[in-house]
Amino acid sequence: MAACIAALPARAQVWVPAWTASPAPDRKDGTPDKPVQFANQTVRQDMRLGTSAKALRFRISNELGVAPLKVSALSAQLAGGKGKPLPVTFDGRNDIVVPIGAALLSDPVPLSVPAMAEVALTVYFPEPTIAVVRRTPLRVAEGKVAAVADTVKLSYLQNVVSAVYAERATKPTIVVALGDSITEGATATRGSHGQWPELLGTRLQQVCPDQFVVLNQGISGNKVMDPGRSHSALARLDRDVIAVSQADQVILFEGINDIRHGGAPEMVPGRNADDMILAYRQIAQRLHQHGIKAYAATMTPFGGSERYEPVSAKTRTTLNTWMRGKDSGFDALLDFDKTLRDPTRPESLPDNITRDHLHPNDEGYVRLANAIDLSLFGCRAK
Structure with a gap:
């Protein structure tokens, strides 16, 4: 019997990279007594997108990791506290473990962004973690918090986001x-x-x-x-x-x-x-x-x-x-x-x-x- 294959509805939009950061091995940003980068901390990264977007997807990289990468409570919003934070999920899950050598792409986040606007991605690291994407400006808060304030001093550290993709009409x-x-x-x-x-x-x-x-x-x-x-x-x-x-x-x-x-x-x-x-x-x-x-x-x-x-x-x-x-x-x-x-x-x-x-x-x-x-x-x- 021939299989019946139903065609999915076509999407008129395309997904294009709007921001990237290359994976990089551990730069030893920790200290001798605390070699990990993040442990029971919430990290906010503001990324300025190079194009407008009707929706976003985030690429979380553990491509150069030496241990599984556990992250949770991911959310995104326009930087500066504009609008309500939206959950960032992966096949509907907000807590994920990225295998060694892999990267995971999030579900679409229905966040409309003008070109050259900043998007804030907040990630909670429940366990000691070594992040393996190149250094970028970050704000780090202790514990699990819903939002990291603008008043938190910028640090220059490695994180886990290697790309943000934007949905738009044309490439x-x-x-x-x-x-x-x-x-x-x-x-x-x-x-x-x-x-x-x-x-x-x-x-x-x-x-x-x-x-x-x-x-x-x-x-x-x-x-x-x-x-x-x-x-x-x-x-x-x-x-x-x-x-x-x-x-x-x-x-x-x-x-x-x-x-x-x-x-x-x-x-x-x-x-x-x-x-x-x-x-x-x-x-x-x-x-x-x-x-x-x-x-x-x-x-x-x-x-x-x-x-x-x-x-x-x-x-x-x-x-x-x-x-x-x-x-x-x-x-x-x-x-x-x-x-x-x-x-x-x-x-x-x-x-x-x-x-x-x-x-x-x-x-x-x-x-x-x-x-x-x-x-x-x-x-x-x-």
């Missing part, structure tokens, strides 16, 4: 920033959304409303080729870009952590230019296989930083020259080196846009975002 063009701490925005003012990918997203929203989303897949300490504080860009490309982001265009902006020496006492030399070119080409080719455009961003200066030395400086110059050439294999170039370098000291950042001679401050991030030609992505002012 926008999605741009992914893949990089290290400069892309993550580790030195931006906490809670300011002052990272250059977020600032770029704001510019695109102002000029071409609801046509683009910029996702930040930067991780502090990340390298292109080798593992370190996190999986390399080569290793995480499929998970963080191809599988999760629905990317149309990717900006690759990293390499400084690869080419600098390993620091005292070992002083291990960094990667050479030939190694790096191989890795860059691999990333561009793998993105092209999936119909994704790949943009290279030149490495910014780090003269005067703690691990600056002539060999790695020469490698940076060699790689930037190669990126500016015609045979890099990338679809376009963003010359961040030219944007940020001190014209009188081209191996250094201007003193007024950095504290450590490596990372830009808020003003430096603004310069990066404002220097990008929006027409590169297909956004043109009318």
Whole structure:
């Protein structure tokens, strides 16, 4: 007997990523006597969405976990206490255990959100927990509470949310920033959304409303080729870009952590230019296989930083020259080196846009975002 299959009603909407954060191994944010990150605590994370939404879904990640992840009492609302918190469930359940190596996607939450608005997700951790998604600004309260107040000081810690998906009528063009701490925005003012990918997203929203989303897949300490504080860009490309982001265009902006020496006492030399070119080409080719455009961003200066030395400086110059050439294999170039370098000291950042001679401050991030030609992505002012 032939099986009778009833067609489900078609949905006119699509689900697109509106915010992301890459999974990252435990950064040891705890203390020696309390190595876990959360234990009997409620955590609130405010995430600014890159597009408007008619409903939301949250992706809870334990992909790099070493133990099952137990979370409960999840709720979401517009940040700032606007509206009633709505439960975030998974197949109708508000208490879940995410297996090791897995991620769970929530049921749709009927929360309407305008573009560039903040959504607050509150999660209770009933047991000692090590969260394995990159650091973001969080508010942490002791015990199980219904809401974490705005007055709770922001902390910069790892959490468990790796993506927020938005339901909308059509898919926008999605741009992914893949990089290290400069892309993550580790030195931006906490809670300011002052990272250059977020600032770029704001510019695109102002000029071409609801046509683009910029996702930040930067991780502090990340390298292109080798593992370190996190999986390399080569290793995480499929998970963080191809599988999760629905990317149309990717900006690759990293390499400084690869080419600098390993620091005292070992002083291990960094990667050479030939190694790096191989890795860059691999990333561009793998993105092209999936119909994704790949943009290279030149490495910014780090003269005067703690691990600056002539060999790695020469490698940076060699790689930037190669990126500016015609045979890099990338679809376009963003010359961040030219944007940020001190014209009188081209191996250094201007003193007024950095504290450590490596990372830009808020003003430096603004310069990066404002220097990008929006027409590169297909956004043109009318």
